[in-house]
Amino acid sequence: MRSCYRLGLSRKRRGKTGFSTDARVLQAIREEHEIVPKIERWRELSTLIKTYLDVLPEMVDGASRIHTTFLQAVAQTGRLSSTNPNMQNVPVRTALGREIRGCFEAEPGSILISADYSQIELRVLAQAAGEDALMEIFKRGEDVHTATASRVFGVEEADIDPGMRSKAKMINYGIVYGLSDYGLADRLNIPREEAKEFIDTYLERFPRVAEFMAATIEQAKEQGYVKTIWGRRRQIPELQARNYQVRTLGERLAVNTVIQGTAADIIKLAMVHTHAALERSGLRTKLLLTIHDELLFEGPPEEIGPARELIEREMVAVWEPREPPMAVDIGHGANWLEAK
DNA sequence: TCTGTCACG
């Protein structure tokens, strides 16, 4: 990018056609020129406007409702995907994003109930790896990112500040995805050596996680596939590639698919069981959406109490008697934002 | 049609 060069901005990663200017790069060079934060703001607003505000109102039907299509055989991990429109990427992270989410309202006279599994992938990891240290954190009901920060940084939990917790969160999820020291360094904007220390310390504190990853990759190489806890398979032909880059991708896919795929099994079972239990109970509350670790329901306000109780019970029961237990966060409100 | 970017989990 000629203009970037002229402004003397740092160049981080490059793609096939030039230097990247994606959100992570802009965040890292935010202080280098006053134009950078302005571009960040423009990117945020233009994305939300063109992808959601310009398009979704056109898709509302005569009953003031929007209908998505769920695809059951696209995502290679066993997740559902959602298209035309995608209701699984409705904004929520920024202030304007939350305003957009708040536009999705229950039918007048009804309410929405949102129920999401708390840290489902890390709980699955704890079980799959048999890592007691991780299991104990959940069993005690601790905040997993704070607890991880304490173990990785060697600081009392009471002294963990939001920045340390945020780094630990990055490490926790990065581990599931097979992140490298380079990748963590790039995301945390820290030296590579420091990132390597964090990862090494994490794997020392949670040694069964390291063993689980190695064993999963080894087994996948022998058999050609991995299996979720419920037994659904994904072939990983990338592991046979001669190309290093493809092969290491295969190693990350092997580990991630067991975790993400098991979480997908769980939410699908939860859909079946909550639906069946609602029908059996005679309640009129209906399942509307599934968003990977969240189920969204709509129903009469007088059913809030029993519906919430039934939904949480069924969602938790899907995973029993495994450890650590699943935890479900439930809320309700007139719109999707309030319900979260 | 490909690439980069960005929304979500």
Add this chain to the structure above:
DNA sequence: ACGTACGTGACAGAC
């Protein structure tokens, strides 16, 4: 040394 976090779908611009 290698290139460097998984899974999606939608949009805009270049070709």
